[in-house]
Amino acid sequence: MRSKIMLVDDEKDIVTFMRDSLEDEGYQVLVAYHGEEALRQLPEQPDLIVLDIMMPGMDGYQLCEEIRQHVSCPILFVSAKNTEHDRIKGLMVGGDDYIEKPFSLKELKTRIYAHLRREQRNAYKAYHRMHAKNLIIDTSAYEVFYQDKKIPFTYREFEIITFFVMHPNQVFTKEQIYEQVWGIDSFGDSTTITEHIKKIRAKIQKYDPSTSYITTVWGVGYKWEG
The missing domain is CATH 1.10.10.10 (Winged helix-like DNA-binding domain superfamily/Winged helix DNA-binding domain)
Structure with a gap:
């Protein structure tokens, strides 16, 4: 079964670029451009979420806390906010990783591979x-x-x-x-x-x-x- 990735970012060009690249890798990709849309799609049970921080309305930190009440899949923050405080806050609210914008697609895909592999291994170890x-x-x-x-x-x-x-x-x-x-x-x-x-x-x-x-x-x- 294909792994399911959710992309949450209000920058549509970036989302399209990431979605096309991940679909080429064989992933099933869900897309949300704001927090409410992401929450509505959580019943789809994504295997991993790539989450931007600076979005209108509910920001990525708030959304991450909401998501954590429903699913436990890995969450990768992507953001132009690059201070130590920002990275620590992202991890403290429930994120598993933090990637600074601009990032390379190779790095993003490698981190996705690594987190999904860890999840799969944990499931197998059970x-x-x-x-x-x-x-x-x-x-x-x-x-x-x-x-x-x-x-x-x-x-x-x-x-x-x-x-x-x-x-x-x-x-x-x-x-x-x-x-x-x-x-x-x-x-x-x-x-x-x-x-x-x-x-x-x-x-x-x-x-x-x-x-x-x-x-x-x-x-x-x-x-x-x-």
Whole structure:
């Protein structure tokens, strides 16, 4: 099922730009140009809300407090207000992140990926175990099993596997995988993904040589065959 993003901003050109970009990524996008319109759409149960602060009528801070009475999804503030006080206030009223305008679409999309991934992982951890073909992934113990045999993976290898299992049959570039597993603020090289995936494949094939899990999509990246 596609993740549902709500954009709340009175600047229609910015909303159109964000909506088109997010829809190209496969998201379902809801749009509201003021607080009352956003509140009316909350029964749609958005998975994440991108919320401007400076709007006519109810501002983003007030709206965030109202939203928090109905839904618990991540809220990302976007605003030209860039003081420490503004950022702290945004987090204190119930926001999960704060991005200063002007921002790059790449940063916005990466933060959306990160927050949705965290929400999905929290949901999966409630069940502790995920099944992928012949593998069992224990998210509470950070362990992977083939039948009753434990396959030894490093922390990063396990994180990559978990990310893939949560997004079966979706193609990701090395850069997207690196940002999701290492974080957008990490200093490193996405080419390390190639080596990690090579090691993951080799370890799985020792136990399950007949089944393919991670497929290379030439010229693009990788996907998990779900």
